């Protein structure tokens with residue numbers, strides 16, 4: 001796997017009209033995908049036949065301050081937002097990267113982690129390739145560049161025939177975008193359109209925010225080429241069992257996105273309903289852990305016939321805690337983030353619904369806040385199974401020691417977070433709510449069964 005864990009968002013736009021500026025659309029698209037990465041952002045844009053790159057650390061409006069000052073225009077722009085594991089907050093690792101190749105200058109933005117990057121890196125460096133970062137995006141670009149005698153499409157097919165793991169990437173040269181998902185479609189990528197402008201996004205929610213129409217999700221193993229000729233679609237990798245990351249449905253994606261043809265919000269509601277069926281309980285009210293538990297809490301409340309209410313208010317101007325870089329920053333962010341509404345909670349038996357427990361810090365703090373707000377009993381209901389195993393495909397949960405369910409039993413977790421009752425959704429319930437079998441989705445962090453070999 002890559003030395004750097006990256007959960008990312010990609011947004012690209014191309015106008016058939018060479019005079020039309022798509023920079024504002026990419027800006028909007030990246031804002032819409034900000035939940036997928038808050039540590040860095042970058043854009044590559046085509047300007048007079050060459051590729052210019054702007055990148056920086058922080059949220060989109062901080063990272064891309066330079067672009068606001070210079071106001072460049074372009075009909076072809078590739079953007080990226082990124083979250084990495086601790087210790088790698090350097091602008092050198094911020095995407096898109098640009099390589100100078102026999103095919104001309106190429107920019108790349110990728111989402112996901114390869115699980116055979118050590119072999120790929122060794123192979124490339126033995127051939128004398130100079131690599132400047134520890135990211136998979138650069139490895140993929142170098143693997144494509146090495147096939148200099150092939151046309152771009154064949155060079156891409158050849159390069160990805162050697163890769164194993166999760167990747168969704170977009171390449172940009174001076175004529176075309178090339179967008180590809182791995183053969184199991186582990187990371188999302190889709191295409192939209194607004195008049196003359198084609199857009200590629202990690203999530204469909206960004207099209208809505210750009211006023212664009214959602215056209216289709218790129219299939220696993222499919223290469224989509226977008227240029228003046230329009231869209232070409234072709235399968236370049238033999239399709240394997242689909243293995244979309246189930247954590248996209250549970251937590252990562254925005255509820256207004258569509259994944260594998262299913263509404264994320266409706267899947268989360270179904271997860272809550274399934275949890276209610278599996279673990280019925282009487283209570284005064286059901287509430288959500290803001291805000292990722294809301295859809296599941298609505299499902300659970302309707303299944304149990306209980307009132308849904310708001311027991312905590314979130315400060316919207318503090319970032320998501322799960323993807324902040326280190327433990328200390330995460331804990332500080334949480335203190336600023338939530339306030340209990342005492343008149344709702346006082347003397348009530350409350351079911352608090354959350355999407356998942358990864359490290360346990362958020363749940364512990366939230367339960368404490370509910371008690372401070374006057375709740376007499378707190379049942380924590382988690383709309384996913386225990387997150388017991390590391391993720392090798394790009395979600396920032398690579399160290400088993402960081403995962404509370406890896407070392408503690410359910411009862412020990414209940415005590416650690418200070419809840420009166422703790423319940424998880426079963427694995428079978430997870431598959432049932434989504435309408436898939438275990439072979440049709442990646443649930444490695446819950447089941448310990450991964451859809452690829454892990455060659456790390």
Ligand code: SF4
Nearest residue numbers: 245246391442444445
């Ligand atoms: S292991 Fe878990 S988080 Fe990682 S890709 Fe699979 S489902 Fe997603």
